[in-house]
Amino acid sequence: MSLAEWNTPHGSADRPVSVLDRIIAVLDAVKEADGATTITDIAARTELPKSTVSRLVADLTGQRYLERTDEGISLGLRLFELGTRASVPRRLVNAAAPVIRSLCDATGERVGLWVQQGTDMVSIAAVAGRLPMLPARAGLRTPALTTASGKAYLAFCADTSVVNRISALLVADDADHFREELARVRSAVVATDVGASYPGILAVATPVLSSDRVVLGAISIAGPSDAMDPERVAPLVRAAGASVTRRLAAA
Template sequence: MTNPEHSMPEGDADAPLSVLDRVFAILEVVRRMTGPISVAGIAAEARVPRSTTARLIAELIEQRYLARDADGVTLGMRLFELGARATIPRRIAAAAAPVVHELAVRTGERVGVWVQQGTDMVSLTAVPGRLPMLPTRAGMRSPALTTASGKAFLAFCDDATVVERVGARLEPNDAERFHDELTTVRAATLATDPGDSYAGVLAVACPLMGHGRVMGALSLAGPADAMREERVAPLVRAAGVSLTRRLAAV
């Protein structure tokens, strides 16, 4: 008699076929387990041929998505690391809410919190100001290269490849000016966008630090002909320090 753990039922319509579907099926089986499970057990539960299961598990172990011990296969540390990182935007948004609200009330301008993703900055939360053309929805993207929030983040980013990727299309002279500007931002702990992203809109931003690294940026934006940088800059810095302290506690 054939052991069901060692083979798949022929013509199993529910069996995953693509490599990605099979990887997900394997990870889902291990996730459901309260303890280690054998390769044969994973193959049977995932409905994936045992030889394929063994090969995919070996690759997932090498990449630390799974781990092997004396009793079988368990989830690896890389999944826990990814899970921890996935909660960071929610933690930042929750910590930022009172700080963002207070700064918006004091200035009457649009205040937002941003995190880096690829070559963009992604909005986590924002309070509208007196410029209706500025979007405030969570999830909106703005280029890190030109925005105040992007420059505030990049100036303190310790991953040089992120900075290089953002500035990859710049001509040599423009790239030099961009890096000089990041140096100025580091010294001032403040970045500005005089209207490169939105014509007629002045934006000021500061980095948000937490646990020894930059986690995002806090920005304030208003009409360039009415908002004075020298007035709002100290308020943005103070709000950034307050939020940084809150982030250190989460």
């Protein structure tokens, strides 16, 4: 053993160093406590000074990642909220995978599954169609304001702040027309995008809802605007969205 190793306290090599490491160590310590715990216990588990633990716990409590009760310190609601949101894409993909494959097989067109993030729609699954210029990778971002998937989502979004934020760049008349279009989408349960996102490309989309009618995302189909008939594919897309909704409820 070297002199440096001899003079290093046992376990210090594993002690969290960066601020992020310390935050994660504190959260892990609270999780491992399997119930309410104390500053002293967290400090012992993490090998951090009590003053450091106390400061981090105060900050994490202020942000709702931890909470203090009469019993002690426990995990906060914000972690559960984030966990719930993180599970939605996995649940959606699992429920939608056979549905979007069947829709692609029936039409030969690109089919995508989308969720809303900020002012964009983000692809979490896609099956390539006959048009190679249309990306089919997960993680693709497109504007919610103009895309069929975005309009299908926004038409059924109960959070008006989301709709207001996304439509904020529109001038008065355009904003009114946009809201009228969303009303038509709600009535038809289908949205269209004729060349706004990709010139020459027609897209048709429908919302995917939870069992309690909360919109989770949207399914879209896209193909050449001069060869794909929106009237023909709209019922197929609506049926696909309803099928995913049923599969989610049964999961």
